[in-house]
Amino acid sequence: MTATSDVLDHLDTGLWTYREPLRFFGLEIGRVMVVVRLSSGGLLIYSPAELTADLRGALAELGDVRFVVPASKLHGHLYMEQYREAYPRAELLAAPGLDRRRTDLDFDGLLGGTPDPRWSADLDQTAFLGHRWLTEIEFYHRPSRTLILGDICYHVTGDAPLSTRAVARLAGMYGRLAVPPDLRRTIVNEDAARNSVRKILAWEFDRVLVGHGSVLESGGRAAVADAFDWLR
Known part of the structure; x- marks a missing residue:
């Protein structure tokens, strides 16, 4: 059996x-699923990935899957039927x-800008509004001071393939937290x-997790403020 540590990256408590x-x-932009x-x-x-045998085994070591949530109607919903069947x-x-x-x-319910009481002790949430066709749900994990995003920001770094890095440089997105030009x-x-x-930005987060790209371990609030400076 594959160990949890070989499948999931443990970032912080919970x-x-x-x-x-x-x-x-x-x-190749990759996609990130978050487990809380x-x-x-x-x-x-959050943003469930394909439920492979290894992933299912790793989740079983952590606890019971109780809630499965997408970031938006476009991001993180493709495999939800697998979770319905498995859990x-x-x-x-x-x-x-x-x-x-x-x-x-x-x-079983609809997500909005207010956290469900069943997870509000650990997670706050809000909805990113104002986009033409997309309303995205963002979460703040209080115990680890981590912001969890879907598509509204990317973080393309040296871990990405060469072609992805090249396009990110052309778009002014490489090496920093950035809003995709098409979203802007x-x-x-x-x-x-x-x-x-x-x-x-009212949340006191430091780390940022994005749906596509690397983890930003620190300086997250300043990075988000900078990414949306054009809007603010």
């Missing part, structure tokens, strides 16, 4: 990540719009987006 490959327009062990002992899975007692929550997109799934161009309500960023 916090792990799992990485899987993902190609986007020919570039709640005070209750159950697990919350029938787990609750699947839909990001705004996902319940209409994934009519094949029976969701499709903000339709700057006031709503600006207010969302203010809510995020």
